[in-house]
Every structure is written in C-alpha cells, then in structure tokens.
Amino acid sequence: MSKIISICSEKGGVGKTTTTVNVAGGLVQLGKKVLVIDLDQQQNASRTLGYIKDGKPTVSELIYNEVAEIGTDFSEIIRHSESGIDYIPSSPMLTNITSTMANDEDSNYIIRRILSNDVFAEYDYILLDCRTLLDLLASNAMNASNYVIIPIESGIYAYEGLDKMLNKVASINNSTNRNLRVLGILLNKRQRTNVSVSLADSIRGEYENITFRTTIPYCPAQTEKAIMNQKGSVFDKSSSLGQAYRELAEEIAEREK
Ligand SMILES: Nc1ncnc2c1ncn2[C@@H]1O[C@H](COP(=O)(O)OP(=O)(O)OP(=O)(O)O)[C@@H](O)[C@H]1O
Ligand SMILES: [Mg+2]
Secondary structure: OOEEEEEOOOOOOOOHHHHHHHHHHHHHHOOOOEEEEEEOOOOHHHHHOOOOOOOOOOHHHHHHHHHHOOOOOHHHHOEEOOOOOEEEOOOHHHHHHHHHHOOOOOHHHHHHHHHOOHHHOOOOEEEEEEOOOOOHHHHHHHHOOOEEEEEEEOOOOHHHHHHHHHHHHHHHHHOOOOOOEEEEEEEEOEOOOHHHHHHHHHHHHHOHHHEOOOOOEOOHHHHHHHHHOOOOOOOOOOOHHHHHHHHHHHHHHHHOO
16 A cells, blocks of 8 residues: 655745655655655646646646546656656646635545545555645645655744644544644754754654654755756755655655554
8 A cells, every 4th residue: 555645834945845856766766666746836846856848637637637527547647757756747727726626525535536546556655745735735635645744944933834734633633534644743954053953952852753863954055956957856866965865765664664
C-alpha cells in the first residue's frame, strides 16, 4: 500500500514545495517509487519537476472529472520527470476548485476516491504539495493521507502556523480521518542565530516525538543556484541542502517502517 503524505501549512513560504520535491528526490535515491501531486495553482512543484504546459489534463481536470463522474485517462495525467519522480501537475484552474468540490455528495473524500484507483497502487509514496489555504482542498488532501509533514521556518513566527496546523490535524482526526498522523514537524531554514537555535530547542522540547531529527539549513545561495540552473528547488546531491533532504528521506523511510 502506498504511504500518502500531505506537506501542509497555512503559512506561506515555509518550504512546503521545496520539501515535497526534495524528499521525493531523496526517496527515489533510496529506490522508492514516488509520485508528487501538485495541489497549488502557483505550479511551483510542477515547474521544478520540469513541467511545461502540454495541453494534457492536470490535477484540476482530475478533480473536476471525479466530481462529474467522468472517467480520466491516467496514462495522460501522470508525467515522468528526469529525476525519476513521477508527478501530476496543477493548473491555474485550481484557484476556485473548492466551489466545484463542494457540489460533490461526498466532498470530503474526492482525492481519497481518486487515489483508490489501481494506477496509484504501484507507488511506495505519494506526496501532496498543498497550498497555503486550509480549505476543502487541503482537508481532502489530509483525508486521503496517512501522514502530514509540517515544515516551519526556524524564526520568531514559527509557532503561529504550527499551532493552527496541529489543531487542524486534531480536528480532522476527530472527524473525517482517524488514521491521520503527524509524520513530523520539519525545522527548515535553520540558522546559527540565537533566535533560530532557541526556537528549535523549544519546539523540540514541546513536540519531541513528532519533530524530525533532521533539520534543513538556511542556504539562500544553493536555492538561487538551483533556480539559475533551471532546476527550481531540486538540489544537487552533494550540496548541504541535497544531503539534508536525503537524510530526511532516510528518516522518513525509517520512521514509518
Ligand atoms: N532551506 C532553505 N534555505 C534557503 N532558502 C529556502 C530554503 N527552503 C526554502 N527556501 C526558499 O524559500 C522560498 C519558499 O519556499 P517554498 O516555495 O518551498 O515554500 P512554500 O511553503 O511552498 O511556499 P508557498 O506558500 O508559496 O507555497 C523559496 O524561494 C525557496 O527557494
Ligand atoms: Mg509551495
């Protein structure tokens, strides 16, 4: 059975997309078969994985079709990236998708129904890159998932997004998906400043069991380099970010054994 993981936070710019794509890359390096689903109309994950608009259906059509009970040709919907990660791209149509989703009789489980299709069974991991809204699309992602990863920026506002996300996971746990677990809080953009260090200590103290051992350093030069090389946020294996994400992938593979 695939492990389905939502990478989710209501706070923007914390590293959801960077984490989705690089954890996927790390898991592929470990020999796993991985699918990334881009659930953000900004299409950052799609572009990072090499997506260029190709006229074929995206995740938006997949959701529309499911609500309208129209079959989808899955061979067209799954793209294959050079890095070995498979992905389903998003489109700007995703912006207002929740008004369509709300019409579904079983609107909490549209993505779960889609992922129950046989073509998805071959993946060891399915990673869902969520957008910043905790709306019906995000709940759908979490209702379809076994786990959530919550990336946070190691700065003074880290707690803001974290509390909201933990409450959201708890409320989903109590209502629509009892199996959902926090796989880990990920300390991203770790710096050597006092604020960053003491924040990391206090999060670890408070949420010891659910904070990843691995942290991701703040390396703007490496993210810039990846962008200049037209790799979006896919990091070189030998870079410190590449290595940190590989370590995180190992921790994830270990954690849910
Ligand atoms: N460890 C890091 N060091 C330096 N820059 C980083 C790091 N992680 C992410 N970034 C940069 O921070 C920005 C936001 O990252 P990312 O797009 O992954 O966040 P997000 O949570 O997906 O954002 P959004 O809310 O827009 O979806 C990007 O420019 C990314 O390159
Ligand atoms: Mg993003």
